[in-house]
Amino acid sequence: MFDNLTERLGGVLTKLRGQGRLTEDNIKETMREVRMALLEADVALPVVRAFVDQVKGKAMGEEVMKSLTPGQVLIKILNDELVKVMGEANEGLDLASQPPAVVMMAGLQGSGKTTSVAKLARWLQESQKKSVMVVSCDVYRPAAIDQLETLAKEVGADFFPSRGDQDPLYIATSALEQARKQYKDVLIVDTAGRLHVDEAMMGEIKALHAGINPVETLFVVDSMTGQDAANTAKAFGDALPLTGVVLTKTDGDARGGAALSIRQITGKPIKFLGIGEKTTALEAFHPERMASRILGMGDVLSLVEEVQRKVDHKKTEKLAKKLQKGKGFDLEDFKEQMEQMAKLGGMGALMDKLPGMGDVPDHVKNQANDKEINRLVAIINSMTPKERQFPNIIKGSRKRRIATGSGTQVQDVNKLLKQFTQMQKMMKKMKGGGMAKMMRGLKGRMGPGGGMPPSGGFPF
Template sequence: MFENLSDRLGRVVQNLRGQGRITEDNIKETLREVRMALLEADVALPVVKEFVEEVKEKALGEEVMKSLTPGQALIKIVNDELVQVMGEAGEGLDLRAQPPAVILMAGLQGSGKTTSVGKLARFLKEREKKKVMVVSTDVYRPAAIDQLHTLADEIGVEFFPSDPGQKPEKIAKKALEAARKGHFDVLIVDTAGRLHIDEAMMEEIQALHKALNPVETLFVVDAMTGQDAANTARAFNEALPLTGVVLTKIDGDARGGAALSIRKITGKPIKFLGVGEKTT
C-alpha cells in the first residue's frame, strides 16, 4: 500500500546520505521532497502541512545541526514522525465487556461496511473462537440486509433478521436482547451509509450508539477515496467516539495516503486492512 511513498522517501534519503552537514537550505529542500511524496500519495493537504512543520521544527533543533551524521539524523526524524502518526504497534479489538460485546460499524455507502462485517465475524469466530451474531440496521437498502444474511450463512454465524419497515434503533435493541438471551460473545451491527455525509445519517448513528453502548465503534473507509477520506474521517470522528478504523480496498491503492490522513485526523488506530470482497 505504501510502495510509492516508500520509493519517494527512499530517494530523499539517498540524496541526504551524501551531505556532509545539514543546513537550513538542504533541510528546506528535503522537506519539499517529503511534502511532494506525501501529496503524491494522496495525503490530505492540512495533514501534509502539519507533518512537514513538525519535522522541520525537530530538524532545526540542536541535535541534528550538531550531529556527526546529520543526514542520518534527519532521516530518523522523518521516520520517527511517520511511526508516531501511524502508531508504533497494531491494536486489536477490545472485547473486555459483559457479553455480548457490541461492535458498531460506521461509514459511507460503498465503503465496504457489510463485507467488513462478514470478514470481522469470520475472524472472531475462527481466530478468537467467539460466538458471533450479526445484524443489519440498513433499512434503506434491502439488498444490504440480504447481503449480510448470505455472508452470515456462508461463514456460519447467527444472523438476526430485519426488514425495511422497521426502525434502525428498534432493530438494534431487539438484536442486543436476542444476543443476550442466546449467550453470544459478540454482536456486530451493520449500519446505513449515505453517498455523502448528512445530518440525518449522523443523528441516526448517534442514536444507535446511545442505544447499544458499543465497546468498539469502527469507522469503515475506502482507501481509494484519497483526499475525501480525510473529510469523512473528520465528520465521523466529531459525531462518534470512534475506537478504530477499518481501511478497505487497500489492494486497489498503492499510495497509502488515506491511511496517513485518517490516522492523523482521528488519532485512532487502523485496526484492520481489507483486501478484496471475499470473506476468506
C-alpha cells in the same frame, strides 16, 4: 498502498544515505521533496505542514548535525514522525465488557461496510477465539441483508435475520437479546449507509447508538477517497462517539493519503485495514510497521504473523521430514508451495512486506504476479501422478498434452520445469543442515544490488 509515496521517498532517502554530513541547505531540499511527495499522496495540507515542521525542527538539532551517520539519523526521525502521525501504536478492540460486546459499524454507502462486518467477524473468531453474531439494520438497501447472510455463512458467524419493513432499532435490540441468550462474545451491527452525510441519517444512527450502547463504534471509510475520507470521518466523529476507523480498499490505493490524514484530523485511531475483497483480507493497523513499509524497509513482523496464521504447518512439517529422509522434492510438493503462497495473498502481498522491495524494478515485480502462480498450478494439475513424481519423463509429446490440457503453450511448460529444477536444487541444500547456507546465499542476493532470489524460490 503507498506505492507512489514509497517510490518518491525512496529516491530522497537514497540521496540522504550517501551524505557524509548534512547542511541546512540539503535538509531544506530534502524536506521540500518530502513535502511534495506527501501532497502527491493526497495527504491533507494541515497534516503535511505539521509533519514537515516537526521533522525540520528535529533535523536542524545537534543530534543530526553532529552524528557520524546524519543520513541514517534523519531517516529515523522521518520514521518516528510517520508513526506519530498515524497513531503511535496499534489500538485493538476494547471488548472487556459483559458479553455480548456490541460493535457498531457506520459509514457511507459503498465504503465496504457489509464486507468489513464479515471480515471482522472472521478476524475475531480466528485470531481472538470469540463467538460472533452479526445483524444488518440496513433496511433501505434491499440486497444488504441478503449479502450479510451469505457472508456470515462463509465466515461461520451466526446471522440474526431481519426484514426491510422493520425498524432498525427494533432489529438491533432483538439481535442483542438473542446474542445474550446464546452467550455470544460479540455482536456486530451493520448500519445503513447513505451516498452522503445527511441529517436524517445522522439522527437515525444516533438513536441506534443510544439504544444499543456499543463498546466499539467503528467508522468504515474507502481509502481511495483520499482527503475526503478524513473529512467524512470528522463529520461522523462530530455526530457519534467513534472509537476507531476501518480503512477499506487499501489494496487499490497507491497514494495512502487517507491513512496519513485520518488520525490527525479526527483524533481517532485506524484500527484495521481492508486489503482485498476476500473475507480473509483484513489486518490490524500497526503505525510503526506501516511507517517502515512507507520508507521501503518492509514489514517482516506482519509477514511472520501471517505465515503463522495462514500456512498449513502440517504440510510444511511433512515436506521437511520428507527432505530430511533424503526423498526428492517433486512437482506435487512444488504445487503445494505455490498454493501456500496464494493463501498469503500471492507474491504481490509478500513483496510489499519484504525489505528492499522498493529498489526492485517494476518489470521484475510484474513477473512475480499472482496470475503466474495460478498458471503454474494449472499446468501441474494437467500432469499425471507419475509425471509429477518423475518430471524427467516429461518430453515432447507429454509437454504438448500438458500444455493443451492447461490452456497454455509448450514454452510455459518448459518455463515451469526450469523453475522447478531451480527449486529442487535449493531443496537439496536444505538436506543435512544446509538450510543456514541457503539462507546466507539468499541474504546475499537480497542485499543491496543483489537483486531477487532465483525465480521460483519460494519462502517455505
